[in-house]
Amino acid sequence: MKNSRALLWRWLLLTATLWSIQAGAGQYNSVMNIGDPMPDFSELPTVSGETISSRQIKEDVVVLVSLSNTCPFSRGIEKDLIALVDEFHDESVKVIAMSFNINSLDKMPKMKERAKESGFNFAYLRDESQELGRALGTSVTPEFFVFNKDRELVYMGLLHNSPAMEQGPGKSVYLRGEPKDFYVENAVQHALASTEDQIEVRETSAYGCTVEYYNGL
Amino acid sequence: MVFDLSLVNRAGKLLAAAALSLALLACDNSDTTAIVGTPAAAEMKPVSFQQWDKQLASYQPSVVVVDLWAMWCTSCIKRFPKMVDMHDKYSPQGVQIVALNLDNRDDPTALQQAQDFLREINATFDNYHMDENMIDAFEHFKLIGIPAVIIYDGQGNERFRLTGDNPSKQFTDQDIENAINELLAEQKMAAR
Numbered sequence: 001m002k003n004s005r006a007l008l009w010r011w012l013l014l015t016a017t018l019w020s021i022q023a024g025a026g027q028y029n030s031v032m033n034i035g036d037p038m039p040d041f042s043e044l045p046t047v048s049g050e051t052i053s054s055r056q057i058k059e060d061v062v063v064l065v066s067l068s069n070t071c072p073f074s075r076g077i078e079k080d081l082i083a084l085v086d087e088f089h090d091e092s093v094k095v096i097a098m099s100f101n102i103n104s105l106d107k108m109p110k111m112k113e114r115a116k117e118s119g120f121n122f123a124y125l126r127d128e129s130q131e132l133g134r135a136l137g138t139s140v141t142p143e144f145f146v147f148n149k150d151r152e153l154v155y156m157g158l159l160h161n162s163p164a165m166e167q168g169p170g171k172s173v174y175l176r177g178e179p180k181d182f183y184v185e186n187a188v189q190h191a192l193a194s195t196e197d198q199i200e201v202r203e204t205s206a207y208g209c210t211v212e213y214y215n216g217l
Numbered sequence: 218m219v220f221d222l223s224l225v226n227r228a229g230k231l232l233a234a235a236a237l238s239l240a241l242l243a244c245d246n247s248d249t250t251a252i253v254g255t256p257a258a259a260e261m262k263p264v265s266f267q268q269w270d271k272q273l274a275s276y277q278p279s280v281v282v283v284d285l286w287a288m289w290c291t292s293c294i295k296r297f298p299k300m301v302d303m304h305d306k307y308s309p310q311g312v313q314i315v316a317l318n319l320d321n322r323d324d325p326t327a328l329q330q331a332q333d334f335l336r337e338i339n340a341t342f343d344n345y346h347m348d349e350n351m352i353d354a355f356e357h358f359k360l361i362g363i364p365a366v367i368i369y370d371g372q373g374n375e376r377f378r379l380t381g382d383n384p385s386k387q388f389t390d391q392d393i394e395n396a397i398n399e400l401l402a403e404q405k406m407a408a409r
């Protein structure tokens with residue numbers, strides 16, 4: 001009898017866990033959904049030599065973005081990302097790029113090179129454990145996550161409606177013509193103004209290069 | 218160029234190198250693929266969405282494994298030689314291994330590199346290139362990223378969709394083999 005009860009509790013616990021995981025998924029993201037809290041992260045190394053922790057972030061709005069040194073979709077939007085950071089330079093916005101890939105070309109020494117070559121004006125962290133990547137459900141690079149003052153997710157997906165691809169050094173091609181719907185910009189503006197309910201698009205499919213996780217592909 | 222050759226699966230390169238060595242030993246003919254007695258790597262045929270649907274339907278009643286890949290996708294390149302192995306293993310059992318390339322149709326350099334790569338690893342199964350806007354293709358196939366493998370049963374129904382979309386459940390080569398074996402077992406049962 002005791003064994004049956006223990007089994008029943010285990011089954012209920014497993015069902016509840018699976019349900020909660022399923023309930024948390026977005027339309028395209030398998031883990032995060034709009035309104036979910038920003039995952040905590042602690043003392044992750046950045047290309048500047050400093051570490052960064054989620055609880056140290058003082059800015060009102062946080063933009064997290066997965067990048068990869070080797071992904072042409074990621075390299076293709078670098079200029080637009082730098083421009084976005086410049087645009088909100090005087091606002092209370094923190095932009096943090098994240099590297100998760102197991103590829104050696106995506107690890108810290110190469111990250112530092114890339115940040116210098118491209119003139120990154122934002123923090124670029126390495127998540128070697130991939131815990132943050134998994135917690136965000138990041139499946140591709142680049143993939144953006146915008147969190148508001150309460151550290152709730154208000155947007156995730158593409159930077160804008162026209163993913164760009166690097167074709168040759170320093171040359172990017174917009175795959176859907178000049179961008180016209182600036183999803184991240186719109187979400188940040190509304191998060192700063194505390195008008196998140198007016199964000200035009202909450203989630204898009206972040207087309208790009210699949211992130212290689214340990215024990216994965 | 219973003220593609221890093223060092224990421225190509227070493228086994229695949231060894232396979233190609235071994236095939237080349239055998240060829241050179243066998244004969245001094247410059248057409249190496251003909252020398253070793255294996256079919257030449259299939260030329261990538263450009264297909265529209267409509268042509269692709271027709272092509273896919275033409276494979277019935279075979280189980281069809283479609284590998285969606287591109288030269289810019291390092292993990293696609295790394296695992297592609299496994300598809301060559303699977304072709305060798307399962308084509309005698311009537312399974313169609315097919316590769317559908319999603320490189321930018323407006324980037325002739327990438328397309329040429331893709332064709333060269335197929336030759337290098339001796340990919341003799343059917344190879345296609347999606348002749349549509351790349352993002353339209355992602356939407357059409359409901360993809361977020363590649364590599365992705367879609368497996369169809371003998372009636373043309375999509376039965377398995379293997380992707381890297383969930384960081385905790387990214388597909389493995391074993392997942393592909395399990396899916397193929399399940400569908401082959403179904404076919405055997407139905408034939409009884």
